[in-house]
Amino acid sequence: MAGLWGKRRREEQAALDAQDADLARRARSSLVAVDERIRTTADELDFAVAELGEGPTKDVRDALQAVRTHLGEAFHLHQLNHDEIPDTPEELRTRNARIVQLCEWAEELLDDRTEALAADIERVRRAPEILAQVRVDIETLTERLPHARVTLDRLAQRYSAAALRQVADGPDEAEQLLTFAAHSADVSFRRREAERREEANLALETATEAVRRAAAIIDGIEDFEIEALRAESTLADVIADSRGDLVAARDAPQVPAVTAAAAALEAALAALPPSREKADPFTQLSQLREANSGLDAAIAVARERAARPIPSVAHVRHALDDADRQIAVARNVIAGHRGWIGADARTRLAEAERSRIDAEPLTTDEDTREEAMILARRAGALANEALHLAQRDIDSSRPQDSGWGGQGGGRRGGMGDAMGGILGGMVIGSLLGDFFDG
Structure with a gap:
């Protein structure tokens, strides 16, 4: 057994020695x-500074300085490994x-900084090519x-100034850019x-960006005409859909919300200008869609309410009165046995009590009456639960052998129990009240 253990130790040591050798x-x-x-990056940095200037290359210079500092520590540690002082394997x-x-860490830092600079260097090397393309x-x-x-003039004959406000100044802006x-x-x-x-590169970037913005403006003018035609086509479909919704609304429950939404949609349809007038199809489409969606939502809510009738004010008041009674009973029991009642009750x-207060202002509005009924029922259920928990606390605190004759028997659960519960609650509650008041 000892030989086997020694062999295992030798194998483990050999594996550890191999790992140490690989680490070295x-x-x-x-x-x-x-x-x-470091040497290669320093050479590249010299070129980058010559091409880009000092500002854009600052991050790489800072990274090189940090790497050189920490590499000095690494060389020092390597020197300690080979000096004349013996070292343990752990050291x-x-x-x-x-x-x-x-x-x-040094490799990762240099990779990160030089990668960020690589695009700038490549752009500098291609500067003549980029400049030629900018001119083209x-x-x-x-x-x-x-x-x-010409396109803008044609659009102005068909659409209102409000519709064209995003592109009206486009040609002049593009020309300036x-x-x-x-x-x-x-x-x-x-x-x-x-x-x-460095100044040359900044000016080139500025020229490139100005060209990009000018192209976007000119493209936007040409795209506007297509988008306006699409908006007109969609507007025609929404108008037809809205008229159909108004017809369908006649069969929906005639509640105030549906009536108001239908009136709003009719007003949006009536506000549409005649076809011969200049219009803003984008604004018209947005307004009509909003009114159409409002009617759809109102009809959906009305039908849902019709399927689940709203409780009447009388029913809600009955639930609130029932909650008041249950709260009053629970409150009286807890007040009469304060010394015995725990935190749960x-x-x-x-x-x-909080649910009962929250329910009161919701009873008059038809939109919130159902919520008032839910809160009233919750208040009653919580009060009933409080009463049961209070009774549990009273029963667990009441003496089990409080008959007339003390521990020797006699009647149980009689006047002694009742007076004990009342007095116990009053005395203990009074003592606790005096203690905390003091």
């Missing part, structure tokens, strides 16, 4: 890799693990401006020629 190799290779990565293991951790886009969009103005983009492109070219790369009574 990882620490050495990680140090070499990170050191080379070597701890240092090598820390070296690997620092190197992995400016020319193309400028050629589209007259057509956009294109002029600004052309100026920014010229500035970018001159700054690049003067080796002022008192909590149920307080909740019953």
Whole structure:
């Protein structure tokens, strides 16, 4: 048995030694890799600074500084592993693990910072190509401006000024943006020629963004015509649907909500301008849809109420009166036996009283009368539960051998029990009240 145990120990030690050796190799290779990565990133940073300037490259410079600082710690730990002072396996293991951790952190930080800068560097390398494309886009969009103005004039003959307010100034805005983009492109070219790369890049980004916004405006004018035609087509369908809903509303329960919603929909239909007048199909469609949806919702609620009749005021008052009686009984029992009543019964009574108060203002409105009935019934049920819990507390606190003759027998449950319960509750409640008052 001892030999078997010794063999197992040797195998475990051999496995641990192999892990330590692998960790040491990882620490050495990680140090070499990170050191080379720092040198490569520093070279790339010099190029990026030359192309982008100091501002956009600050994050990479800060990352390099942090990595160099922490890599100094890693080299120091590696030196300790190879100095003349003997080390335990645990010390070597701890240092090598820390070296690997620092190197992995350095690689991740540099990856994150250089990846963020890679797009900027690629854009700088493609700056001449991008600048040429910006000039082509400016020319193309400028050629589209007259057509956009013609489209807007055609739209103005069919739609109201309110409908066109989003695109009315579009051609002028696009023209201003294109002029600004052309100026920014010229500035970018001159700054690049003067080796002022950071300013050149900023001007190029400005020109690119101005071209993008101008294209969006011109596209929006052309798209508006299509969207307006779709809105008109949809409006015709909604008008037909609304007229059908008004006919169907005659068969719905004629409650005030349905009547008001039908009147609102009729008013929305009547407000539609004649076909020969300029209109705003977007606003008309929105208003008509809102009125149509309102009638649908009112009819649905009315039919649901018809299927489940609303309780009358008399029924609600009867439920409230019943809750009042049950609350009064529970309140009297608890008040008469205060010293014996626990928290459960008192909590149920307080909740019953709160529900009763909440129910009162809901009784007059037809829309809330059903909720008032629910609260009234809840108040009664809670009061009844409070009464049962109070009786439980009284029964558990009442002496079991309180006959006339003390413990020696006699009548049980007679005047002694009654007086004991009353006096017990009064005396204990009084003592507790005096204690807390003091």
